Ligand code: ZN
């Protein structure tokens with residue numbers, strides 16, 4: 263509610279202080295306490311306690327709760343409450359689905375997908391009782407009146423939850439893949455300890471090498487397989503229940519993490535998950551999005567059966583419709599902060615509070631890992647993670663979600679912001695909306711948006727040294743940018759420096775085949791002076807292909823220029839032999855990071871003359887590989903240290919010239935824990951104030967917030 267909660271008390275000051283002190287401690291976990299304001303007033307003596315009904319003001323309700331993991335009280339009741347014994351949809355005002363089932367405002371049962379279920383008299387009496395834990399819990403239901411699960415397995419149908427759970431346990435135990443309808447969409451599930459099951463799932467899902475997320479039975483099971491520190495534990499058990507990236511301790515099936523050294527772990531968050539783990543023999547199941555390769559997670563039952571027929575052996579559905587599709591969110595603890603890598607279930611549609619006005623701004627995001635964002639007053643509401651806008655299904659999900667989100671928040675755009683790239687689907691959609699609403703459109707440079715995004719969430723409104731290490735983004739010179747040192751405020755930026763431009767032989771093909779980037783860098787710095795075929799990773803490439811790529815580079819055919827930091831990581835990863843060919847986005851940099859097993863302060867040499875040049879670094883790396891036979895771990899550590907040193911060096915140059923001592927570190931590369939922690943530490947030691955992306959992703963999922971921040975400044979909304 264806009265006005266929050268008003269409490270009238272009649273007491274002395276110390277009682278009042280105790281009362282206000284208890285509020286944050288006892289508040290429901292998913293509540294957001296922004297401030298507690300106390301004002302004195304004359305009151306007649308109170309002698310009782312009442313909650314005044316009907317006190318919902320007609321002022322607009324703007325905040326909608328994200329979906330909340332089932333609470334402990336409900337879990338306990340699943341064992342004791344006669345009406346809800348083993349009821350897999352048990353929920354209360356403190357827990358249960360929210361965003362995924364809401365169809366309109368105000369948030370009331372008829373405006374949710376629960377409207378199809380008529381409350382029984384028992385549920386109704388709880389719902390109406392102001393002192394009950396289920397008072398106005400919109401999705402409340404019980405075994406008599408609520409939604410139900412259903413299992414279809416080779417022509418047979420199971421309806422009782424005990425039968426379903428028992429059957430699933432047998433299926434999972436025998437290596438089968440089960441499609442399971444969840445809160446925000448379908449999951450595919452199999453035994454995370456069975457090599458065969460995991461490989462089978464990977465093959466059938468056409469998912470080359472990307473790691474799978476894993477749901478563990480409980481915290482102890484997570485600890486058996488992963489290293490968990492205090493902050494990671496806090497995220498794992500939080501009501502948002504995200505996937506938390508953890509360092510592997512013991513191996514699940516090798517195919518789960520595919521040698522990456524990290525596991526995406528989560529704990530059960532639906533009552534059904536808890537019931538399931540009571541029966542499952544395995545302590546961990548793969549729980550990955552129910553979709554084919556890169557399409558959106560499926561929410562429709564019929565579509566799931568049709569499209570996942572070749573992937574899943576059986577289907578577990580339920581008859582509560584999912585209205586708003588949400589993937590599992592992903593977080594990683596970096597430098598003592600929570601970095602959000604994918605922001606969806608449990609986070610959306612909570613706003614990011616801003617120190618400036620963004621009312622009426624619709625920001626459309628970039629091309630990959632897309633999110634959009636709407637502005638209401640001084641709050642930004644990022645939409646759920648959409649994905650890469652490179653297939654029709656994802657583009658449909660995108661436009662549909664914008665429609666639903668704007669409808670839900672009763673939002674009509676007054677200003678549109680999008681990326682500078684003319685060919686992103688989001689940029690083209692921006693032009694369509696610009697005409698449709700006849701409103702202004704602001705195009706924001708990609709890396710400026712990255713920096714502004716981080717600034718906005720931290721309330722920074724000054725000139726900063728913006729370090730954006732990223733994959734690709736359209737530059738104002740028409741080239742692909744991606745390792746940017748900007749002197750920026752929320753309105754404009756100056757490009758202080760960047761990495762050397764390097765040709766990408768074959769364009770996007772060079773992203774999928776990092777060895778091409780390694781060759782391109784080496785050729786740029788050393789020309790024909792090297793015997794390339796003698797260098798290990800190149801010797802393994804077929805002669806024809808190698809010659810073809812070499813010719814492209816020599817003759818500058820189909821070799822667009824890039825200075826993306828991601829490509830430099832790719833090149834080093836390929837050169838060390840870790841990842842000459844990538845099976846998924848960012849595989850090469852991720853493997854390079856996870857190769858670091860040692861501790862060293864050493865870094866490689868580089869030069870700064872206009873741009874940052876890595877010829878000396880590559881010479882030293884070649885020397886480490888070919889002459890000194892250095893370990894991949896050492897080379898990787900030295901390379902990462904070099905990046906941290908460059909960041910410090912460039913920040914000092916900016917401070918020198920522009921008297922700026924605030925550094926913003928963002929862009930997809932900063933999901934790299936080693937790098938972000940190293941760079942932040944170096945900068946802090948050199949007396950910089952350092953800011954990183956926390957409430958929205960450092961990757962392109964955070965772009966829409968940044969676009970909004972820049973558009974707000976440019977339009978004079980927050981002047
Ligand atoms: Zn509950």
Ligand code: ZN
Pocket residue numbers: 381382383384385386403404405406407408
């Ligand atoms: Zn009921």
Ligand code: FE
Pocket residue numbers: 708712732733734735929930961962
């Ligand atoms: Fe980016």
